[in-house]
Amino acid sequence: MNMMKQAGRIRPALLALAMSTAFAAPAEAGERESLEQLRSTTVGLIEALVQEGILSKEKAEGLIRKAEQARQAPASAANPEEVSTPAVAGAVGAQGDSNVVRVQYVPEFVKQQLRADIEKDVMAKLNYHVEEERLKLPGWLDRITFEGDVRLRYEPDRFSGRNLEELRYGTYVNRQAMIPNTQDDQNRYRVRARFGINAKLSDTFTAGIRMTTGHMDNPLSPNQSIEIRQSKLDWGLDRVFITAKPYSWLTATAGRFANPFFSTDMVWDRSLAFDGAAVTFTPKFNGGMSAFGTIGAFPIDQVRTNSVNKAKDKWFLGAQAGFEWVSPNHSSIKAGIALYDFKNVEGIQNNVDGFDSRYNATVMPYRQKGNNTFDVMQNGRSSCGTVTIPGTTFLGYSGDGCGLASEFQVLNLTGQVDLATFDPVHVILQGDYARNIGFDQKEILRRTNTLFEEENEAYQVKLTVGMPEMKHRHDWQAFIAYKRIEADAVMDAFTDSDFNLGGTNAKGTILGGSYGLDENTWFTARWYSTREVSGLPLSIDVFLFDLTARF
Structure with a gap:
């Protein structure tokens, strides 16, 4: 070199x-x-x-x-x-x-x-x-680029005394069936490491892979707790994709890749990888005006359907359109509207004979908490509606019998205003609104025999002042946000895993800031203060102290 x-x-x-x-x-x-x-x-x-x-x-x-x-x-x-x-x-x-x-x-x-x-x-x-x-x-070395980062985190989680120590079976318990702890404060020491390789194959095609830490059964968080007894950290393939760009305004990507949509962490966690294929259009016009559009198809869970398993593949279609205007001083306005149509994610109930299991696989393979659920097994052995008490076995993933009550067709409006008048200091205002137009109270009652309240809206506003991206020594950034996510507004499996320790049915404030310690090295502190939107009381304060180095 x-x-x-x-x-x-x-x-x-x-x-x-x-x-x-x-x-x-x-x-x-x-x-x-x-x-x-x-x-x-x-x-x-x-x-x-x-x-x-x-x-x-x-x-x-x-x-x-x-x-x-x-x-x-x-x-x-x-x-x-x-x-x-x-x-x-x-x-x-x-x-x-x-x-x-x-x-x-x-x-x-x-x-x-x-x-x-x-x-x-x-x-x-x-x-x-x-x-x-x-x-x-060899000549191919000129076409290879590397990227990566390392993040060290100290995370104190604090639970309110108003939280119920022992959650009993009730109307809203099913939302909280995946909470292993509601009372005991904890301090976690965590790390994240990522390393990626990108290759320019030709003027049209590029390919890339990225490795990351994180537990293999968690599609969201790449964080991993560190302790000597754990011996080694998990390390998996987080990105693998091929991208074609035949024209300056057209990009097509397939494989496992980063989120192709203009969005915030209210709908999609920042670390979520998208499996499937997406095509993005970015035509440009005069006067700093441009448009963008993205369409894609993404499998969630591929199910082997046969005579004893009637569940179907879970996947979703996404489509978004929007515009961006950039002024001569680099201030900008960007807005987009998207529809995310999830297929076959709602649960289907088995027969009541106690031996039918044809629709067990309609349960989501991964969830956080918040979405309304019901017992698809009807055999009395399901953990759906049963809350785990601290010190007992934690159940909450596939096989627990908790099928989603609602279908999900999420309409999402996202906007951002970036004022660069005081460049390099920017003032950025973001707004995000989502509504699950697939929520149908009557259809849910027919399918689940349970009447769920219509809680299918979410919104977030965020103000950021400082440098848009942390790169240099003494760069700084401060931000404040308010977020409110009703139970069935978005899929709880894919929303931010830090806010309320993941999931929906939560509202609260986010406050924090970042400071550049040196080139490509910065410190970030954040405080999430959240509580439930409805149902049983659940208040959590999450503090995140991150030291990040990028290369």
């Missing part, structure tokens, strides 16, 4: 040497001042090559010696005033003035071709080792 940087530094010097030799000779090439100036420049560049380790000292001295001999040879053969250089196609004038050297005109296209040939030759000769061996580095 150092040798590549070295090559990058000396490239301009070599080009300058070549260009000065080919074109820098003045029309009156007999002038001693110009020749001495060219000689001085050439000697200086040769000495620089020696210092960089590209040329040995012996070879450099040989080059200078040959140049000196070439300079002195014409002077001994004839009057220096009458010497004409062989590199110049000229002749002594017919008028008898032997002091005039006539230079033939070189067309511009010839000069350009010569420059290209010289650059190609110089770059071919640039592939040196310090000892003048060839580097022999």
